[in-house]
Amino acid sequence: EAGVAQSPRYKIIEKRQSVAFWCNPISGHATLYWYQQILGQGPKLLIQFQNNGVVDDSQLPKDRFSAERLKGVDSTLKIQPAKLEDSAVYLCASSLGLAYQETQYFGPGTRLLVL
């Protein structure tokens, strides 16, 4: 079974530029999560989708971050404009459903460096 795919794996941009990340979850997984992991910290949930609907985006900085999952499968996360503090690993995860005991499966992440 193919795992969660993410691209690009690495990205270096200058502050105020825009960047987009892509995620393709495990086939059949209805729930998709985007996390931001800053060095030395645990992953912080940015947004959670159930199919193509947003379940929670309370921690997404909506003035600069946006995400969509239009067809309920793959998803994109965009930062516009980027700030120095956005340097982090952006992890995508998926799970079969929304039940509280669901296991999350993570992709390899995209490492973003903002200069």
Next chain:
Amino acid sequence: RKEVEQDPGPFNVPEGATVAFNCTYSNSASQSFFWYRQDCRKEPNLLMSVYTSGNEDGRFTAQLNRASQYISLLIRDSKLSDSATYLCVVNGGRASGGSYIPTFGRGTSLIVHP
């Protein structure tokens, strides 16, 4: 108080030692708990789920104490390959639609040396 708190360590132990980590959570309504393992520059992977009172898998034992609002992870007979960061995850907060929101701790670093 943070929602999920972990001692970042590092815990530096010799091979064969027994080591235990704790994770405290603030939301008493939290329903499910997990331990994930994250190797350096890799993604987190599920180590164990903790649904009721606890769970055991080989050398690993996870316990839940609802009264004191913490979960623990015990590793017996530590191996060099156990060196990693151990992340605690709590499904506690509820989104507007009623689903649970997962919250990660910052992780505890374990270094097992020869």
